[in-house]
Amino acid sequence: MLAYISGALLNAAQIDKSRALYERLADACRSVGWDAYVPHQHADPVRDPHLSNVDVAERDLENVAAADVLVAYVGEPSLGVGAEVAIALRAGKRVLLVAEADARVSRFLLGLAELNASQAAVLRYQSVDEAAAWIAAELGRLTPAS
Numbered sequence: 001m002l003a004y005i006s007g008a009l010l011n012a013a014q015i016d017k018s019r020a021l022y023e024r025l026a027d028a029c030r031s032v033g034w035d036a037y038v039p040h041q042h043a044d045p046v047r048d049p050h051l052s053n054v055d056v057a058e059r060d061l062e063n064v065a066a067a068d069v070l071v072a073y074v075g076e077p078s079l080g081v082g083a084e085v086a087i088a089l090r091a092g093k094r095v096l097l098v099a100e101a102d103a104r105v106s107r108f109l110l111g112l113a114e115l116n117a118s119q120a121a122v123l124r125y126q127s128v129d130e131a132a133a134w135i136a137a138e139l140g141r142l143t144p145a146s
Contacts, residue, residue, distance in 0.1 A: 003029040004067035008078035010045045028132035032140045075099035095120040
């Protein structure tokens with residue numbers, strides 16, 4: 001089972017903090033036996049500026065398509081995250097949106113989650129540990145019994 005971790009990169013206010021958050025969310029996925037694709041580990045805008053826009057788009061589209069679940073941090077505006085959420089929902093994938101309790105989140109993204117309530121869930125969290133635990137619990141429910 002594969003989770004795609006979606007979050008702002010290019011225009012992230014604090015890129016190092018954002019990377020650490022996405023890696024923490026990926027660790028939550030791995031803690032329940034899921035693999036996690038973390039885009040900045042493959043096409044970071046600072047580390048990999050030589051990658052073309054097409055290379056990045058193709059890679060991300062391929063990995064969203066391959067994922068069973070999209071986990072999106074939506075506490076910071078990002079056109080790419082919005083596109084990935086819409087693409088995943090259109091493909092019938094489960095989408096988990098997370099943001100701090102006090103973050104201003106796009107009404108469009110929240111509306112997409114409400115329109116697709118059978119596929120999407122939203123957590124407004126107080127701590128990253130709370131978000132990680134919720135993601136692990138959600139993925140645990142989706143993991144087939146062996």
